[in-house]
Amino acid sequence: MLKANTSLSDKHGDTSVSGEMPAVPMVLGANDKDGIPGDQFRELKEASEDEGELRCPDGSDLMAGEREDASLFPPAAKRLKRNTKTEKETKEKVDEEEVQRMKILLSSLSEEQQNRYEMYRRSAFRQETMRSLIQTTAGRSVSQNVVIAMSGMAKVFVGEVVEEALDVCERWGETPPLQPKHLREAVRRLNSKGQIPNVKGKKILFF
Amino acid sequence: MADEEEDPTFEEENEEIGGGADGGQGKRKRLFSKELRCMMYGFGDDQNPYTESVDILEDLVIEFITEMTHKAMSIGRQGRVQVEDIVFLIRKDPRKFARVKDLLTMNEELKRARKAFDEANYGS
Numbered sequence: 001m002l003k004a005n006t007s008l009s010d011k012h013g014d015t016s017v018s019g020e021m022p023a024v025p026m027v028l029g030a031n032d033k034d035g036i037p038g039d040q041f042r043e044l045k046e047a048s049e050d051e052g053e054l055r056c057p058d059g060s061d062l063m064a065g066e067r068e069d070a071s072l073f074p075p076a077a078k079r080l081k082r083n084t085k086t087e088k089e090t091k092e093k094v095d096e097e098e099v100q101r102m103k104i105l106l107s108s109l110s111e112e113q114q115n116r117y118e119m120y121r122r123s124a125f126r127q128e129t130m131r132s133l134i135q136t137t138a139g140r141s142v143s144q145n146v147v148i149a150m151s152g153m154a155k156v157f158v159g160e161v162v163e164e165a166l167d168v169c170e171r172w173g174e175t176p177p178l179q180p181k182h183l184r185e186a187v188r189r190l191n192s193k194g195q196i197p198n199v200k201g202k203k204i205l206f207f
Numbered sequence: 208m209a210d211e212e213e214d215p216t217f218e219e220e221n222e223e224i225g226g227g228a229d230g231g232q233g234k235r236k237r238l239f240s241k242e243l244r245c246m247m248y249g250f251g252d253d254q255n256p257y258t259e260s261v262d263i264l265e266d267l268v269i270e271f272i273t274e275m276t277h278k279a280m281s282i283g284r285q286g287r288v289q290v291e292d293i294v295f296l297i298r299k300d301p302r303k304f305a306r307v308k309d310l311l312t313m314n315e316e317l318k319r320a321r322k323a324f325d326e327a328n329y330g331s
Contacts, residue, residue: 120249137276152310162250177253197274
């Protein structure tokens with residue numbers, strides 16, 4: 001998670017934003033959403049408050065609260081309330097900036113790039129197919145959240161493999177339509193990084 | 208070295224491409240062909256990716272899903288696949304972890320928004 005945080009703050013280059021712990025995970029959340037148009041998501045986020053816990057894994061919410069009021073000494077209840085309010089304001093400001101930046105970026109893309117970006121956001125696995133696959137494997141029915149989580153993970157997985165394969169393709173001095181050999185090499189590389197789950201793997205200890 | 212690592216993992220794909228009579232993965236209907244093509248284009252491949260590549264990716268995805276399902280069944284509440292188990296399995300992988308958390312959060316918010324909207328309609 002730390003790695004993800006630093007890369008985002010580098011991207012923004014805005015020290016006031018990256019300096020605050022609660023703000024950065026917000027940005028992380030905003031950046032990573034696919035499948036829901038940006039405006040809709042922003043409205044939803046503003047409509048429902050205090051969703052902070054899920055966006056800041058490892059309880060960094062609590063840490064931020066404690067750190068901020070080292071200098072003030074109001075009683076505990078008031079302290080938390082005040083911090084939530086400033087947190088919310090910073091959240092909204094960061095969202096506004098984020099949305100503005102995305103708009104500028106999107107308008108400066110060529111048509112081909114815009115097409116590709118649209119495909120990137122909209123492509124998804126069909127939930128019915130995913131559900132039947134999981135249920136066949138599990139032997140029993142699964143909840144909706146499981147299907148949602150699994151579809152999201154599978155898409156990220158495809159992204160990792162394709163990106164690695166494109167990297168391989170470039171290194172070998174060849175051009176895009178990806179060929180099976182690129183994909184195989186990509187999987188081999190990811191395998192050694194431990195990105196490919198493999199229960200049947202033969203564990204050889206000392207080589 | 209590379210061969211040893213490659214062969215066990217890619218046996219299935221080789222058999223399938225050879226059009227083997229295994230009746231296993233080679234004969235199964237393609238579940239995600241259309242979606243995978245769009246996804247590959249979105250992630251940087253050509254607008255018309257090779258069919259063999261799409262097939263390989265589909266096999267990889269199906270293998271990924273079955274592995275995760277089996278792992279999720281073996282931890283937490285045995286024999287069941289629950290979201291908490293999936294999140295636990297993914298904890299070391301920052302991208303997938305963040306993505307799953309985001310999706311679940313958004314889903315909750317959408318449900319809440321829909322519910323509030325329906326109640327507002329019902330009231331009026």
